[in-house]
Amino acid sequence: MAPYDIRRYQDHDWETVRELFSKGMLENVSYDFWPILKKTRVILVFLGVPFAVVLWSGSLVLCLLSLFGLLAGLWLYFRHVIKQYVYNSLNTDLLDIQKSFLSGRDSSFWVAESEHQIVGIIGARPAKTLIGGGKYQELVRLSVKRSFRGKGMARTLVRTVLQFARDQGYDGVVLETTCSNHPAHRVYESLGFWKSHETGYYLNWWLGFLSVWHYQCDFSPQA
Template structure:
């Protein structure tokens, strides 16, 4: 892996940052999709419709075709949801990164550079955390061929140092429940799972399970 260093965002990074975020989200789509198929509602649709067609027609081919059709439809629907989320993000905080992350004290945005191969933002947490003053990790993404080489760890450690320097009580973040490598990374850095929630998709895919993590500096002293 080529050498890299972590630095604050600059205006010339705008396009590479948005591109890296988009590719990172879409690249994780398959690993987030398959666990959804185990959800009761989705499982019922996948089995119930083909089975009903088989009972009604007696055709195994029709049954299998309907199953493959349902899988394809669910995949396309889920991918559309992710594309919509990416689109919304690109037109929200990632539209004006300077304003969203660098215009005030207590926020920042970093890139890992040899080219822009990793990104991460931080802003004061929107959701209250037990009366404490917490910063939220956002938009962490690493280029695919740089994953598993310690870059994400370096980025998160950069945020932890920043948060302590800024006087925060800790750091919070949200990740997909199916993203086990990310969860192992966070837990190795002192984060613990504080709660779970869900990101609603639609009636037949149900929801994407989310895990919320928290790192408290007081517990590390």
């Protein structure tokens, strides 16, 4: 892997940062899609609809077509959900990165640059809620270009946020990630994060919730 440097975000990075975030989210759709197929409601629908088609038509071909149609429809719907999340992100904190992350001392945004190209991004800002009475930073918008993944860049970016939080006198760092993003889990856990709890993002009545894991890293008094 080519050498890279971590530096603070600058205004001329705006378009590239947004593009890297968008591509990263859409590339990860498949990681989050397959666990949904294991949900009980989804399995019942995937079994029940083709069975009903067979009873109604007596055609195995229509049964298979209905099964593939359900799968394709589910994929397109889930991709739409992720694209909507990306759209909302691009029109909130990533619309004005300077204002969202660099207008005060308690937040920041960094890029990883290799051969004059941005290949990784990450942000940090104060967590919205108190965690056990402590003051925590929230790690957000971590994304690494596909060709640089699995080579330690994500770990370096996360360490940047951890050091920033320590320097600012925070008690630790929190973050959210989907339950199926196992490569990210390994990175976070290797750096001292632990899963504090789990919530869900509601999709619809038969898909239920997309499981979201909440990670937390606590600094010791000596850190």
